[in-house]
Amino acid sequence: MEPVLVVHGGGASCISCERRQRVRQGVIRAASLGHGVLRAGGSAVDAVEAAVAALEDDAEFNAGCGSVLTADGDVEMDASIMDGRDLGAGAVSAVRCIANPIKLARLVMDKTPHCFLTDRGAAKFAADMGVPEIPGEQLVTERSRRHLEKERREKGTASPDCPTNLGTVGAVALDCRGNVAYATSTGGIVNKMTGRVGDSPCVGSGGYADNCIGAVSTTGHGESILKVNLARLALFHLEQGKTVDEAAELALGYMKSRLKGLGGLIMVSRAGDWAAKWTSTSMPWAAVKGGKVHSGIDVGDTTVTDLC
Numbered sequence: 157m158e159p160v161l162v163v164h165g166g167g168a169s170c171i172s173c174e175r176r177q178r179v180r181q182g183v184i185r186a187a188s189l190g191h192g193v194l195r196a197g198g199s200a201v202d203a204v205e206a207a208v209a210a211l212e213d214d215a216e217f218n219a220g221c222g223s224v225l226t227a228d229g230d231v232e233m234d235a236s237i238m239d240g241r242d243l244g245a246g247a248v249s250a251v252r253c254i255a256n257p258i259k260l261a262r263l264v265m266d267k268t269p270h271c272f273l274t275d276r277g278a279a280k281f282a283a284d285m286g287v288p289e290i291p292g293e294q295l296v297t298e299r300s301r302r303h304l305e306k307e308r309r310e311k312g313t314a315s316p317d318c319p320t321n322l323g324t325v326g327a328v329a330l331d332c333r334g335n336v337a338y339a340t341s342t343g344g345i346v347n348k349m350t351g352r353v354g355d356s357p358c359v360g361s362g363g364y365a366d367n368c369i370g371a372v373s374t375t376g377h378g379e380s381i382l383k384v385n386l387a388r389l390a391l392f393h394l395e396q397g398k399t400v401d402e403a404a405e406l407a408l409g410y411m412k413s414r415l416k417g418l419g420g421l422i423m424v425s426r427a428g429d430w431a432a433k434w435t436s437t438s439m440p441w442a443a444v445k446g447g448k449v450h451s452g453i454d455v456g457d458t459t460v461t462d463l464c
């Protein structure tokens with residue numbers, strides 16, 4: 157089977173000219189890395205974990221280092237991962253002081269009888285698994301500090317779109333053996349209440365993967381995504397015979413018409429068809445399939461290059 161890897165760098169209102177090149181390079185780098193795992197015979201779940209960990213390490217995105225700050229000025233991160241082979245799922249929420257929440261979510265899936273650990277329990281599990289603790293300050297960037305200050309000044313004036321919802325990361329993959337997987341990771345929304353959990357760690361909302369259908373990773377206004385179970389809704393439409401483009405548009409359209417919620421999603425079907433769609437102004441994304449890298453940020457700006 158021809159392997160496919162798609163990543164997103166989060167729904168956004170607009171991305172400044174100064175950041176566009178770095179953001180595009182970031183998603184292309186992560187998609188190429190994940191696709192390399194698939195080409196080497198790795199599983200879909202290994203590939204999405206590797207791609208999302210690379211985006212968590214990239215300070216341009218709201219996940220891992222570069223996460224947005226809570227109202228108390230801290231970083232609290234959410235992540236989830238799912239293996240379409242057996243519907244295995246792992247998630248963490250409100251985790252602090254680790255570099256890669258997606259790796260911790262994977263450990264929850266692989267090493268515990270549970271699907272979801274949070275806060276203190278997740279921190280204890282991370283320590284038990286030997287995940288290094290890092291100073292919280294290491295995850296905070298100058299941009300995220302400025303972003304919190306701006307949000308505090310303009311509180312209440314922002315639309316449900318960005319700047320509050322910026323830069324969550326995600327990946328979906330289909331491997332050579334026909335297995336699908338997704339991974340999603342985020343710092344959440346800026347100025348959120350401490351303890352707020354968004355859609356990203358919730359299976360069915362932040363993502364879903366089932367070998368019988370396909371895989372989805374979502375981004376956008378978390379409270380809206382949770383209410384419509386966006387990822388599972390998109391897969392429901394695919395299951396009902398829609399194309400990946402139609403399924404993505406129907407699910408995002410429902411969230412927008414029902415709740416005025418904006419966001420985006422990436423999707424791969426079990427046949428290897430893929431889509432990247434959004435209702436926010438922009439969403440950086442990249443897809444690798446058959447030696448070609450497709451990427452874009454705004455509607456209609458897709459570029460296709462050869463995979464190096």
Ligand SMILES: NC(=O)C[C@H](N)C(=O)O
Nearest residue numbers: 322324344354375376378
């Ligand atoms: N940028 C995002 O996608 C934010 C994320 N969905 C959340 O609400 O936590």
